[in-house]
Amino acid sequence: MWTLVSRGWGCARTLARWATGAALGPAPTFGAAPESWPTYRVYSSAEFKEKLDMSRFPVENIRNFSIVAHVDHGKSTLADRLLELTGTIDKTKNNKQVLDKLQVERERGITVKAQTASLFHNCEGKQYLLNLIDTPGIQAQTVANFFLAFEAQLSVIPVINKIDLKNADPERVENQIEKVFDIPSDECIKISAKLGTNIESVLQAVIERIPPPKVHRKNPLRALVFDSTFDQYRGVIANVALFDGVVSKGDKIVSAHTQKTYEVNEVGVLNPNEQPTHKLYAGQVGYLIAGMKNVTEAQIGDTLYLHKQPVEPLPGFKSAKPMVFAGMYPVDQSEYNNLKSAIEKLTLNDSSVTVHRDSSLALGAGWRLGFLGLLHMEVFNQRLEQEYNASVILTTPTVPYKAVLSSSKLIKEYREKEITIINPAQFPDKSKVTEYLEPVVLGTIITPDEYTGKIMMLCEARRAVQKNMIFIDQNRVMLKYLFPLNEIVVDFYDSLKSLSSGYASFDYEDAGYQTAELVKMDILLNGNTVEELVTVVHKDKAHSIGKAICERLKDSLPRQLFEIAIQAAIGSKIIARETVKAYRKNVLAKCYGGDITRKMKLLKRQAEGKKKLRKIGNVEVPKDAFIKVLKTQSSK
Numbered sequence: 001m002w003t004l005v006s007r008g009w010g011c012a013r014t015l016a017r018w019a020t021g022a023a024l025g026p027a028p029t030f031g032a033a034p035e036s037w038p039t040y041r042v043y044s045s046a047e048f049k050e051k052l053d054m055s056r057f058p059v060e061n062i063r064n065f066s067i068v069a070h071v072d073h074g075k076s077t078l079a080d081r082l083l084e085l086t087g088t089i090d091k092t093k094n095n096k097q098v099l100d101k102l103q104v105e106r107e108r109g110i111t112v113k114a115q116t117a118s119l120f121h122n123c124e125g126k127q128y129l130l131n132l133i134d135t136p137g138i139q140a141q142t143v144a145n146f147f148l149a150f151e152a153q154l155s156v157i158p159v160i161n162k163i164d165l166k167n168a169d170p171e172r173v174e175n176q177i178e179k180v181f182d183i184p185s186d187e188c189i190k191i192s193a194k195l196g197t198n199i200e201s202v203l204q205a206v207i208e209r210i211p212p213p214k215v216h217r218k219n220p221l222r223a224l225v226f227d228s229t230f231d232q233y234r235g236v237i238a239n240v241a242l243f244d245g246v247v248s249k250g251d252k253i254v255s256a257h258t259q260k261t262y263e264v265n266e267v268g269v270l271n272p273n274e275q276p277t278h279k280l281y282a283g284q285v286g287y288l289i290a291g292m293k294n295v296t297e298a299q300i301g302d303t304l305y306l307h308k309q310p311v312e313p314l315p316g317f318k319s320a321k322p323m324v325f326a327g328m329y330p331v332d333q334s335e336y337n338n339l340k341s342a343i344e345k346l347t348l349n350d351s352s353v354t355v356h357r358d359s360s361l362a363l364g365a366g367w368r369l370g371f372l373g374l375l376h377m378e379v380f381n382q383r384l385e386q387e388y389n390a391s392v393i394l395t396t397p398t399v400p401y402k403a404v405l406s407s408s409k410l411i412k413e414y415r416e417k418e419i420t421i422i423n424p425a426q427f428p429d430k431s432k433v434t435e436y437l438e439p440v441v442l443g444t445i446i447t448p449d450e451y452t453g454k455i456m457m458l459c460e461a462r463r464a465v466q467k468n469m470i471f472i473d474q475n476r477v478m479l480k481y482l483f484p485l486n487e488i489v490v491d492f493y494d495s496l497k498s499l500s501s502g503y504a505s506f507d508y509e510d511a512g513y514q515t516a517e518l519v520k521m522d523i524l525l526n527g528n529t530v531e532e533l534v535t536v537v538h539k540d541k542a543h544s545i546g547k548a549i550c551e552r553l554k555d556s557l558p559r560q561l562f563e564i565a566i567q568a569a570i571g572s573k574i575i576a577r578e579t580v581k582a583y584r585k586n587v588l589a590k591c592y593g594g595d596i597t598r599k600m601k602l603l604k605r606q607a608e609g610k611k612k613l614r615k616i617g618n619v620e621v622p623k624d625a626f627i628k629v630l631k632t633q634s635s636k
């Protein structure tokens, strides 16, 4: 297990994007605080006053760093220990993933939204300001991220975590790090974040190995908005990193993006909760509230400067590339506007989600959203439900395919020859294209040798082509495969973990497009297309995927008064079929006798159940039926 810690503004500009592309910064707190809520330190008034004065942290006493690692490697636990060690939170048994504030994060135990925390730390008589960004683990790209950090010349501190585990073998991991990343093994820090072992060395290394940020306090203000959240009472809270100058309460600032002017109502640091300060100085990271009311006013990547003191805007962020697209529609069209506003607010603090308006004959007006992966999509959906009480229909996720058009009519319509298709409903017919292209990724798998055979079979079943295989030590193998993206987005990681008893790791990076024989497949219920399940599949897999979807749908559909034919079709050709026999569910069957109130209760419950159903033709389908079906797609 290993963790990277890196430095400088890179943490805001690059590292955070690495992990998910999701924005950095504090998340709004929703609902009741969980029982395990941490105890934040309460400052005495003298201490508090001193804390407000950020001028006591000159640039040379500031370090900016991120924790980057795979899902579950202990980033948030290490962050907890760093918060405790620096006195930011009291040391209690309840400190579990303190920076994970969203309900979904605590339920799933994964970080969805990166959090910033400014830690005040005394070391050898000097007071340091250490800005920590706990990155989310939604995407499996740690190896690729390491090389990005390397190219950006960021300092990298390898940290080997979980050394308390019985089967931990830190020496072997050190050797692997040396072999794969060319980092001398004596630079590795071995810790147990859970037990708090050797955490001081991490802080020490952050101070010693990471240089202070390169900024100028005497220049006019130049602040990068690297995240923003929306508070219904205070408006937009923008998280800022100051590259130049100083910002104070009462300053007039301008957004380089919108050219709108605002007055700063509050500035402060995140410790880890918002703590107002008098000013923020270049090199520091904090938040700013300036009366921005609309979610579109605080664009991530925007530069803020002082009124009448314009500056060259900072380069901003390279936007994260969505890998998976899905349609999203309100269950009830009258909820369209509420859902629109919920999506806007959520995308404000997760800028890696792309949104296009979309509409479908069957599902009405909605959107096509782009996500970094399937887990990202699931989490976004869960947050909509939990935080905004929204009920949505999600269509089968698809990857962005391309088609080179041959039909001059279509070329005219699209105004280009090569189009990207993010909605399977718009997949052009074979007679109108020269070729189809599918996105591919270069996957890196590191596994104990004993699982290599099974993993190679799994990769081949996913149409992957082997590019490389090396032994990184006596019993560990690193495999590189070129995968079609659609073969890994749904459940590849789960399959890999289960067949390697959890030991194999998986990373991937974008590798462009390759020619592919693709077809559009419809799923029909009694002859009516199920819009949610229209999908694009590889020709060779159409039959097995179609069959699997029909079988799974059969298991998820309740019997109804009539027979239901479930069919998979390519054009007019039916390639698979299942039948659900007729049946009448008589909820009153057990209620012979006269208890009318009990009868009414049962009928009411049945009516409520019906609200969770979607009607396709005359067939009623439970909403969650489709989700269950999706899981079968790439495993066949």
Ligand SMILES: Nc1nc2c(ncn2[C@@H]2O[C@H](COP(=O)(O)OP(=O)(O)OP(=O)(O)O)[C@@H](O)[C@H]2O)c(=O)[nH]1
Residues within 6 Å of the ligand: 069, 070, 071, 072, 073, 074, 075, 076, 077, 078, 097, 109, 110, 111, 112, 136, 137, 138, 161, 162, 163, 164, 165, 191, 192, 193, 194, 195
């Ligand atoms: N034994 C042991 N378990 C640890 C250690 N550090 C973390 N864990 C456990 O590993 C699991 C994952 O820890 P997290 O801190 O949530 O990991 P993460 O990397 O932040 O996970 P994501 O946010 O999902 O990317 C939790 O069950 C922790 O209790 C450690 O040093 N030793």
